[in-house]
Amino acid sequence: MKVDLSNDFKEKYRNLMGDRADSLFESIEQASQEAFRLNPLKANYKNVSYSLAQPIPYSNIGYYGAINGNSIDHLSGYVYSQEPSAMYVTELLDPTGNDKVLDLCAAPGSKTTYIASKMASEGLLVSNEINPKRAKVLSSNIERMSITNTVVTNNSPKDFEKKFNNFFDKVLVDAPCSGEGMFRKDPESVKYWSLDYVEQCANRQQHILDSTYKLLNQGGTLVYSTCTFSPEENEQNVAWFLDKYPDMHLVEVKKFPGMEDGRPEWANGNPELKKTLRMFPDRFNGEGHFMCKMVKDGEPEELRERQINDGLKKDDLQLVQKFAKTNLNGLTQNNWLKISDFLYQAASLDNRFKGLHILRNGLKLGEFKKNRFEPDIAWILALKPDELKTVYQLDQEQFEKYLHGESVILSDRPDFDNKWIGLAYQDKLFSWGRFSNKEIKNVYPKGLRR
Numbered sequence: 001m002k003v004d005l006s007n008d009f010k011e012k013y014r015n016l017m018g019d020r021a022d023s024l025f026e027s028i029e030q031a032s033q034e035a036f037r038l039n040p041l042k043a044n045y046k047n048v049s050y051s052l053a054q055p056i057p058y059s060n061i062g063y064y065g066a067i068n069g070n071s072i073d074h075l076s077g078y079v080y081s082q083e084p085s086a087m088y089v090t091e092l093l094d095p096t097g098n099d100k101v102l103d104l105c106a107a108p109g110s111k112t113t114y115i116a117s118k119m120a121s122e123g124l125l126v127s128n129e130i131n132p133k134r135a136k137v138l139s140s141n142i143e144r145m146s147i148t149n150t151v152v153t154n155n156s157p158k159d160f161e162k163k164f165n166n167f168f169d170k171v172l173v174d175a176p177c178s179g180e181g182m183f184r185k186d187p188e189s190v191k192y193w194s195l196d197y198v199e200q201c202a203n204r205q206q207h208i209l210d211s212t213y214k215l216l217n218q219g220g221t222l223v224y225s226t227c228t229f230s231p232e233e234n235e236q237n238v239a240w241f242l243d244k245y246p247d248m249h250l251v252e253v254k255k256f257p258g259m260e261d262g263r264p265e266w267a268n269g270n271p272e273l274k275k276t277l278r279m280f281p282d283r284f285n286g287e288g289h290f291m292c293k294m295v296k297d298g299e300p301e302e303l304r305e306r307q308i309n310d311g312l313k314k315d316d317l318q319l320v321q322k323f324a325k326t327n328l329n330g331l332t333q334n335n336w337l338k339i340s341d342f343l344y345q346a347a348s349l350d351n352r353f354k355g356l357h358i359l360r361n362g363l364k365l366g367e368f369k370k371n372r373f374e375p376d377i378a379w380i381l382a383l384k385p386d387e388l389k390t391v392y393q394l395d396q397e398q399f400e401k402y403l404h405g406e407s408v409i410l411s412d413r414p415d416f417d418n419k420w421i422g423l424a425y426q427d428k429l430f431s432w433g434r435f436s437n438k439e440i441k442n443v444y445p446k447g448l449r450r
């Protein structure tokens, strides 16, 4: 595929890389490398219809291969499409269920969903996105991937500074960048590129990094990454950050074949910059990325959660209990939080979040309507089949009709009457169905219908 690289771009990289630049330009003309991840938060998570024959060497849930966005594996959150170089960012961050993690530039959510799967529904993940439209996409990907430990926010990094000083153990800044590593995947991105644009991006990244420093706890880890090759946004920004904040240090990271050391000579010559990591698509099987891991000196400050929760009124509680008695094999009341008519199993009840624009706090369980409780799609995506009283397997025709918004006639199941049943296709739960009058009424959200 012909990608129209500008003369400025070519000249810049010829100056930086010499003869190697031609091999970089050629690699940008080749097809992009697709890959996907499995979702260990799911029951039988390896039970997918995609080939697992080509594992990615540095990820135990990543595989080379393309995903179809209409497949049940995708719709039910068993797989997430992510190009291979981006996967290594989460590996560097290495989040666990004991951490408080912030993903500051998180939409559409490929790294955040990987982070959450490593945290195994424990700890706290805050996934933030500044752009409102992109934040909605982030929130729906979090829902699709059965993630329950995450607060999704739509704020600027500065908004966190007042209340979250030294709060997070691990922060990911996957910065907005000039996107040179996206050129072959998204040829449109070539049009935005200019030498000035690179400078603007580098400047914006410095502002984001300034906020990040304040949010990171002592002893905490910061991973900074971009999907661009420009030294201004990479080594030069890391050099600037290390000079400005002397208690931050780069950490050595493992480099797999095809991953290269950062280039101190492209910044201020600080040999520490070799610890940063570069992937160029001519030597690495992926789109290309820059990433590095830094730690902040000092002993972690212990922070108390300042809880807010007014609890649930007796009437509301009874409605949920009634729903659970008919439809679930058990119910644990855990961090329940009612916001207007919606019930959440909150990922955090900390009042530091007050004042932020929250799109989702943990698992959305459902909505209180007149004298009844209706479960939310997020809940069924997070439930395991054995937690439900009734799971009904649709055949292919029924599945396609249901996705389309149609009801499914079932005249021989009087035992389903007035129940909320879990609908599955190929053993994967993907929606609730409300049974009444000999049919499974369609409750699949309009925005997800195909």
Ligand SMILES: C[S@@+](CC[C@H](N)C(=O)[O-])C[C@H]1O[C@@H](n2cnc3c(N)ncnc32)[C@H](O)[C@@H]1O
Binding pocket: 086, 104, 105, 106, 107, 108, 109, 110, 111, 112, 129, 130, 131, 134, 156, 157, 174, 175, 176, 177, 204, 208
């Ligand atoms: C490279 S993308 C993030 C990709 C994401 N981490 C993923 O893996 O799916 C960078 C994000 O930063 C957001 N952004 C733009 N300007 C920003 C700013 N000033 N502060 C924080 N985030 C910003 C963009 O809207 C974009 O969603």
